[in-house]
Amino acid sequence: MKIMVPVRRVPNPDVKVRLKKDGTGIETEGVNFLVNPFDEYAIEEAVRITEKSGGEVFLVSIGGPENEETLRAGLALGAHRAYLVDLGGECYESSGIADILAAVFKQENPDLVIMGKQSVDTDNNQAAQMLAAKLGLAQACFAYKVELQDGKAVVQREIDGGLEVKEVELPAVITADLRLNQPRYASLPAIMKAKKKEVKKVTPADLGAEPKNRARVLGLSEPPPRKAGQKVASVDELVDKLVNEAKVL
Amino acid sequence: MNFELDDVQTLVRDTARRFAQEEVAPLAAEMDKTATFRMELVKQMGELGFMGVAIPEQYGGGGMDYRCYSIVVEELSAVCASTGVVVSAHSSLCCDPIYRFGTEEQKKKYLVPLASGRMLGCLGLTEPQAGTDAGAVRTTAVLDGNEWVLNGTKIFITNGGQAGVAVVIASTDRSAKHRGLSAFIVPADAPGYKVAKEEHKLGIRASSTAELVFEDCRIPKENLLGQPGEGFKIAMQTLDGGRIGIASQAVGIARGAMEQAIAYAKERQQFGQPIANFQAIQWKLADMATEIDAARLLTWRAAWMKDQGFKNYSREAAMAKLFASDVAMKATREAVQVFGGYGYIDEYPVERYYRDAKITEIYEGTSEVQRMVISRALLRD
Numbered sequence: 155m156k157i158m159v160p161v162r163r164v165p166n167p168d169v170k171v172r173l174k175k176d177g178t179g180i181e182t183e184g185v186n187f188l189v190n191p192f193d194e195y196a197i198e199e200a201v202r203i204t205e206k207s208g209g210e211v212f213l214v215s216i217g218g219p220e221n222e223e224t225l226r227a228g229l230a231l232g233a234h235r236a237y238l239v240d241l242g243g244e245c246y247e248s249s250g251i252a253d254i255l256a257a258v259f260k261q262e263n264p265d266l267v268i269m270g271k272q273s274v275d276t277d278n279n280q281a282a283q284m285l286a287a288k289l290g291l292a293q294a295c296f297a298y299k300v301e302l303q304d305g306k307a308v309v310q311r312e313i314d315g316g317l318e319v320k321e322v323e324l325p326a327v328i329t330a331d332l333r334l335n336q337p338r339y340a341s342l343p344a345i346m347k348a349k350k351k352e353v354k355k356v357t358p359a360d361l362g363a364e365p366k367n368r369a370r371v372l373g374l375s376e377p378p379p380r381k382a383g384q385k386v387a388s389v390d391e392l393v394d395k396l397v398n399e400a401k402v403l
Numbered sequence: 404m405n406f407e408l409d410d411v412q413t414l415v416r417d418t419a420r421r422f423a424q425e426e427v428a429p430l431a432a433e434m435d436k437t438a439t440f441r442m443e444l445v446k447q448m449g450e451l452g453f454m455g456v457a458i459p460e461q462y463g464g465g466g467m468d469y470r471c472y473s474i475v476v477e478e479l480s481a482v483c484a485s486t487g488v489v490v491s492a493h494s495s496l497c498c499d500p501i502y503r504f505g506t507e508e509q510k511k512k513y514l515v516p517l518a519s520g521r522m523l524g525c526l527g528l529t530e531p532q533a534g535t536d537a538g539a540v541r542t543t544a545v546l547d548g549n550e551w552v553l554n555g556t557k558i559f560i561t562n563g564g565q566a567g568v569a570v571v572i573a574s575t576d577r578s579a580k581h582r583g584l585s586a587f588i589v590p591a592d593a594p595g596y597k598v599a600k601e602e603h604k605l606g607i608r609a610s611s612t613a614e615l616v617f618e619d620c621r622i623p624k625e626n627l628l629g630q631p632g633e634g635f636k637i638a639m640q641t642l643d644g645g646r647i648g649i650a651s652q653a654v655g656i657a658r659g660a661m662e663q664a665i666a667y668a669k670e671r672q673q674f675g676q677p678i679a680n681f682q683a684i685q686w687k688l689a690d691m692a693t694e695i696d697a698a699r700l701l702t703w704r705a706a707w708m709k710d711q712g713f714k715n716y717s718r719e720a721a722m723a724k725l726f727a728s729d730v731a732m733k734a735t736r737e738a739v740q741v742f743g744g745y746g747y748i749d750e751y752p753v754e755r756y757y758r759d760a761k762i763t764e765i766y767e768g769t770s771e772v773q774r775m776v777i778s779r780a781l782l783r784d
Contacts, residue, residue: 188417223410230414339422342452342465345414 192270201232230340250365252284257363434609449520463519480655484759485609491648497524522567538581563613584634595620606758
């Protein structure tokens with residue numbers, strides 16, 4: 155089975171993000187970037203499937219040359235090869251990203267796409283759904299458990315109040331939630347092997363993709379600093395403040 | 404030498420950091436309290452290649468360089484100094500000499516299980532009368548037919564209580580003093596091999612420090628490591644590498660303590676504001692960070708020299724260990740100070756870091772020995 159796993163490069167979620175002074179983006183200088191944590195679940199699931207029943211996992215990362223580092227990290231987790239789609243400094247919202255992923259899909263014709271349910275930087279949670287729509291494939295998002303059986307995937311999804319079981323025909327797009335598996339640590343020999351794995355560098359044009367932006371980021375600003383809380387002496391005072399100060403009652 | 408980590412080194416650091424934080428940190432306080440190392444960590448670290456970072460993959464190791472080894476030991480030590488020294492003593496003092504001086508058969512038989520973490524290793528050098536004066540070793544080894552027979556006592560042996568294999572320095576010719584020392588690979592199941600006692604320590608409490616007694620301990624003739632009479636040379640060269648490991652451990656301890664201090668200083672409110680706003684605290688943190696970076700650069704230089712194949716890097720390894728252990732003492736002392744009263748109780752981990760730091764000034768050559776090594780190099784010509 156051939157599995158495609160898109161991976162995104164995100165700033166280390168444990169580090170406080172700082173905005174550039176002009177509000178056009180985030181400060182990347184000195185920031186440690188990692189594989190999007192949800193994508194690690196996707197890689198792990200894909201690698202486990204191929205370890206069990208053969209096949210290969212290829213990664214796709216869209217961004218700039220620095221994404222090679224992200225891809226090497228993913229390759230060290232057991233993926234076999236990778237695509238680096240260089241946007242040449244351009245930036246696309248989810249729909250444009252889905253256009254590029256769809257173009258890679260058409261070149262490779264994988265049996266399955268597994269990706270993180272969202273990236274932890276922009277939290278859009280859109281690319282997978284859009285990819286499935288553009289390709290006319292079935293989708294099963296927020297997977298808790300994935301089982302493959304003759305041309306189908308049975309996916310358990312965590313929903314409010316329980317589990318939903320969904321059966322999708324392959325090829326399909328599945329997104330990984332955090333309880334899908336426990337991703338492995340990259341072993342040192344695996345890190346060394348990852349260095350020698352193929353990373354194919356392409357542009358959207360090479361893929362025949364014409365991504366378009368239908369939305370544009372005009373600016374970023376920090377949320378206003380939180381005001382200090384207050385202590386109240388009694389329930390009456392609390393109610394009074396909620397009614398008269400906060401005006402929420 | 405490149406100041407920046409390359410892609411591979413970055414990945415090694417990220418993996419080691421994550422493993423340290425997710426798997427080791429939750430166990431650190433408990434292991435310190437009970438003075439027991441969780442051996443399942445050795446297995447886990449073995450699978451990741453951490454038990455033989457700089458040993459080639461064909462011998463069960465991680466196939467990386469000494470810089471990566473330094474990075475792994477630093478990351479582990481930043482959350483648990485005991486785990487750092489378990490790895491460091493095992494790698495530098497047992498795997499490394501077998502890799503460098505062992506025959507192909509010795510490597511297959513002993514290095515592979517060691518470097519892959521199926522077995523822990525130690526070095527038996529120190530004796531009651533032979534500490535800093537390593538040449539005064541009294542343990543003897545006598546050839547009897549096809550076996551060496553060892554007699555003597557080794558003390559303060561890091562990993563001694565849990566090791567499956569010890570590299571032991573023993574005298575094969577007492578009259579030749581340090582030129583009469585030889586090195587041996589001694590499996591812990593050899594007849595006459597005994598773990599006599601475990602020491603109770605101030606710090607690095609989870610790591611085993613044991614006394615090993617050899618009573619007519621018999622090992623096969625082919626377990627001689629290197630040539631007869633090479634024991635002192637093997638021990639000294641092994642310690643050069645070991646000092647890079649301990650310097651890395653010291654950097655890790657210092658960094659871990661600093662990170663704790665920074666987090667606490669931002670949270671702790673006094674006089675209506677975080678204590679991080681006070682210059683008295685800021686300057687402590689600034690000094691810690693500066694000294695830690697300097698210590699790390701000295702350590703990486705020594706590692707780089709070893710990686711480049713420099714024959715002699717004793718001076719640089721000694722400088723790294725001397726300076727880094729001093730930095731570990733200062734940084735942990737100041738970290739406790741930043742925490743104030745809370746730094747002195749075991750509710751927070753900084754008191755453990757403070758206790759753990761001291762040993763870095765003592766083992767694998769005291770700070771006085773490091774100064775001796777450095778000054779000898781200066782005055783040699």
